[in-house]
Amino acid sequence: MSMDKSFEPSAIETRWYQHWEDSGCFKPSGQGEPYSIMLPPPNVTGTLHMGHAFQHTLMDALIRYHRMLGRDTLWQVGTDHAGIATEMVVNRNLAQEGKGETRDSLGREAFIEKVWEWKQQSGDTITRQMRRIGASGDWSRERFTMDEGLSKAVVETFVRLHEEGLIYRGQRLVNWDPVLQTAISDLEVVSEPEDGFLWSIAYPLADGSGQLVVATTRPETMLGDTAVMVHPEDERYAHLIGKSVRLPLSDREIPIIADDYVDREFGTGCVKVTPAHDFNDYAVGQRHGLPMINLFTPTAHINDNAPEKYRGLDRVAARKAVLADLEALGLLIEEKKHSLQVPRGDRTGQVIEPYLTYQWFVKMDALGKRGLELVESGKVRFVPPNWINTYRHWMNNIQDWCISRQLWWGHRIPAWYDEDGNIIVARSEEEAVAKAGGKPLRRDEDVLETWFSSALWSHSTLGWPDEVAMQQQGFDRYLPSSVLVTGFDIIFFWVARMIMMTDHFTGQVPFRDVYITGLVRDKDGQKMSKSKGNVLDPIDLIDGITLDALVAKRTAGLMQPQMAAKIEKATRREFPDGIPAFGADALRFTFASLATHGRDIKFDLQRCEGYKNFCNKLWNAARFVLMNCEGHELHQAPAGWPVTDAEKWILDQQQMMLDEASEAFAAYRFDLAAQAMYEFVWNQFCDWFLELAKPALNGGDSAAATSTRYTLLHVLEQALRALHPVVPFITEEVWHQVAPRLAIGGDSISRQAYPLARAELRFAGEARDIEWLKTVIGQLRRIRSELQVAPSKQIALLFDGGNDADRARSERYADAIAFLARTESQRWLAKGEDAPAASAAVVGDMSLLVPLAGLVDLDAEKTRLAKEIKRIESEIGKCNGKLGNANFVANAPEDVVAQERQRLADYQAQLVGLKRQAERL
Incomplete structure (x- = not known):
């Protein structure tokens, strides 16, 4: 199977996701150390918004990473019944049908049947969208807060809390919506x-x-x-x-x-x-x-x-x-x-x-005290740690929790009233009648608020309270879960209540870590809202959307013509060509790169464009590697591997990247992981190693050529594995092209081991030498660019100054310099020899001289040198200003001061070389 000339995300995403799901890639393996994440259940009425897509990307990256580390991963997915929102949707649907039916005209039972009917038809929209971004949850274990098992857990929780005196009915002030009533x-x-x-x-x-x-x-x-x-x-x-x-x-x-x-x-x-x-x-x-x-x-x-x-x-x-x-x-x-x-x-x-009304409440003083203890003791850890202050503030000022809602859709409160007004709480009507001595009973009309069932999510989804279901679902294995990824806005409403409820009923904390994400805002830092017309739909970013379709979507449902006109105008100005299809991988990489430990995330489509370009670059690099390895047997490392310094350098750089990525994942620094991988793939592998490999591939040393081909495949395959948690689709597609060349079997890259740094592939000495070569090539390319030398034209190169190491490197890398910098000759100036008029660059103590005869206008080069000398003198002035500041030297970290001194020394060396060149001209 050959690779297409260009990367088209739409051609591969659906195909590979179906393969992952059908082949059971997302199911727990039952082997290794358990690692589990409970998905905060999105509303069954909802569609995927930017906050969902952001958090789901981070959860998926963690799950895929730990799955590749050999852990027994469970990403428990599911949806929330969303009482108020769902009733509103179904009410709206009834009105649009035009049959004159309303919630009240249908009655409770018939209305609830309508809700279930709607849920079966449209309730899986958000889970389909989650699949589009690559969410690798175990869909075979998908739960819904109104399904039989979770409903049983809700009733059991209510009854036990009531029996313990922790639930009561009383008249208190609540937030009351007079429209929803x-x-x-x-x-x-x-x-x-x-x-x-x-x-x-x-x-x-x-x-x-x-x-x-x-x-x-x-x-x-x-x-x-x-x-x-x-x-x-x-x-x-x-x-x-x-x-x-x-x-x-x-x-x-x-x-x-x-x-x-x-x-x-x-x-x-x-x-x-x-x-x-x-x-x-x-x-x-x-x-x-x-x-x-x-x-x-x-x-x-x-x-x-x-x-x-x-x-x-x-x-x-x-x-x-x-x-x-x-x-x-x-x-x-x-x-x-x-x-x-x-x-x-x-x-x-x-x-x-x-509004003063009778409601059901949970007493929170004792539960709140315990919930605070669990976090203060370190059994639950907040990341970033400053969020513990928010949690602590709320727990210290906790109020009794109003858990009843005047709705029909939801878990109906398991309480009945006899004719004298006595309250009987029971697990079923039969049990309630028995407790009432056979008296006629009337059931409470209210339902429990959605957060009540959500508070049980971490243990109810694992089968609690049914012992058989708990054993089947791995209750003892996956609880506590490893991490909860959620937003700071529901620390009070969900995180705290999960901690309290899970501990109270199971003796366990629901999760060991709570990773708090920031809010996704637009590129100007504004909150995304429909009224502002700045909402982005993640599916539109994946698939693309025309301008007219985007305008229609943004203005749909806006009753005020002036507001609709304002939003349409702003949309046409910002997206005159619509939104291009970036693909799921580019969107995911963008989210990962923005996932700092700050509070707000400014989302800019330019970042998406940049990471789409990254995917294209990776694709093209893979095609280059495969074309240069075609027809060669490379199933194992050849004798003496690695042979060339360039190979040793790229292997050394890759081990550094893998270390950085592993450390970043462990610290929930997705931004640093993304940065390390991007830097390595784009700059080190694609920009440099593919070029540094060409002399060996095109040279006469067969051992060097074979070793280099193997290294190209090896480094690419390892990079694909490292990238897979963040960009799963392109890495899967390319891996199936690369892996067979290395005799690596398997139906999915997601089942391969995550690459960890190997000490035997660190080559510090060769890495320093190649960095020297990169600097030389970079400076010569800069000179060619500034002098506007045509790519086909060769240049002469003179070395001046330097030390024994520079001379040895110039000899060893002469062929690489000639190939990569297009030099026709290279030599060192003899002692006492006057240099010709030349354009110069400084590398350490060594000067690179490109004679100008026949290449450039001498007056123009004098002007360029004068500007460069002025710039370097300015930089030296800045360094001297910092180092001359006693407070900076005394208070800044030692490594920062040392770095500044090194910068000063480098600039001074460059200035000496530039002035020498100016004198020659």
Whole structure:
């Protein structure tokens, strides 16, 4: 099978992925030390976004790397049922069908059937996309949080926690979305600054002696005030503490209390307290024993707890009515513009209400204390380590966890109520009836929030609590898992809860390491969002997309024509030719190269273009190697291998690269691994060794030619293995061309051993010699370029100065210099011999002189030399400035100071040579 002339990713990616999956490459081997990763389950409703693609690339690189190290790897994949998001999708589908069916008209059972139907048809979109980027998870073990086994784990967890007194039902304040009519988590609330108003309202003192002026941004909630609050040390109001005010618009008196929560500098220093409609007020109400008056219905309309005239109004209309009535009474003192943080639901965009309602909660104090201990003791390690501070802060301020949601899709809470309102928690309805003594029961309508089942992911996917399933799934082998790769935004919502739940039920931590990635932003550092029109779809980057298709995708669903027009204009300006097909490997290499230990990742398509070029270069290098090895038997290393210094150099460089890559993978420094591999393949192998090999391939020394051919194949094959975890598709394709030439069998490169550095292939001396040769060739090529000497024209070369080592190297590498620098003659200037007018370069103590006669305009060369002398003098000045700074010399690391001194010495040597050449001219 011969290689095509050009690399076409689309021609190989689907074919090789199907081969990997069909041949069982992704399944655990059962041999070697276990290494496992639990995929953070993406929403079953979702599609692959840049954050997914980034994290999945890193997880896949780790899995492929450790698989090649001979470890028993399990990448546990699966999806999350995503209660709110899935209900929204199915509701939208029902509306689009035009049959008049809605969630409520269908009823609970029929609606859930519709959800399962949708899940079977469309729920695997994101897993298909994961395959497109090369994710090598064990799909035969794919799990879904609503499947039978995981559902059993959820029920068992709930029942046990309830039996232990750690789950309870109570009335507390929660985030409430009045459109979805359910409680939501903090993660689903987006608070951003918006322009609003600050109103100052007079509350008359009950004894008629005056009034207090209260500042508020939500005047409609004053109908539920149960106190007015001042700072205990505020002298303006000290005499009023303990007295009462008449609550405007309501026939109630409320107390004046003191609490140091009050900011004396904000507004009037006097604030209203509405415990049922503000989280901070709720805490104040708890401290002071204040009553809690809920004003809203689930749809955020005023309920019967308010005066009759406001009942039934929505919150916007109620605000207008309240302000109008206050103004009519002369109690509205001031209205001024004010910027405030407004919490909105991330799915509906509606303002979220702090809402007093009965929900199910998990007590978190003891669980949180234990969760903190596990991290503080080092049983769970954060990478980078600074993220432990974020974890620690949240665990030290942990609140009870609201786990119920007012939805139909999800794990229904296993609780029933008898006719007297008693709660019976059980594993099944039969068990609940038995516990209730046969009384008729009504099941709780709520479901558990998605994070509850996700918190069990690390052990429920391994069969817990079923003993047989645990044995079959390798529970004892793969738990704790090796690493969790996730974003910092869910440290609270998922990472911490997994740690607490897995420890509580299994006595194990869920993972040993938590590698926290940054956020993927656009090239300007802006967060990617649909409203900004800067969202990139990873599949579009792999396959390419036309400009018109990209515009249509970015403007789809935008209701505001002005916004759609703005995004279309920006898209056409940034991508006039659409987005080219980069292929999965180029995208993966880009992600790996950006995966530093920083927080934010600026994604630039130019990087994708660069790594597509890298893939092309690797492809072309492989074709060169195969063409030059055609017809030669190279199944094993020939006698005396390696023969040439160039071979020893490239082997030495490869061992250095392999060491760097292994160290980088161990430290989760994907960027450094990518950098080391890129540098070696592009610069050392492709740019230099393929050139350095040509004299041996084209020369008369058959032993050197055979050895060089074997080295070309060997180094390429080892480089393909090293690269495979990051760029799996091209390496698989090329490896199947290279491996047979070396008599290496196997159906996939992914089953081969990852190459580790070998001490016997380190050749420090020869490596230094070849670096000398590279410098000489590089300088001569620079001179040719500056003098604009045609590639076909040969040049004369004179050596001057230098030492015995330079003379020995110039002799040994004369043929290589002649071949690579196109020299017609080479000689050393005799002692005392005057040099002709020449262009010069300095290599250590040695000068390279290219006589200018017949090559160049002498005046132009004088000008060039003068500019180069000026540049070198400037660099010397910078070095002297640093070394003359006592603070730099005293405080900088020794190796940095030594490096600066070496740079100074090198520049000074270059300056001497350049001035000598200028004098000759």
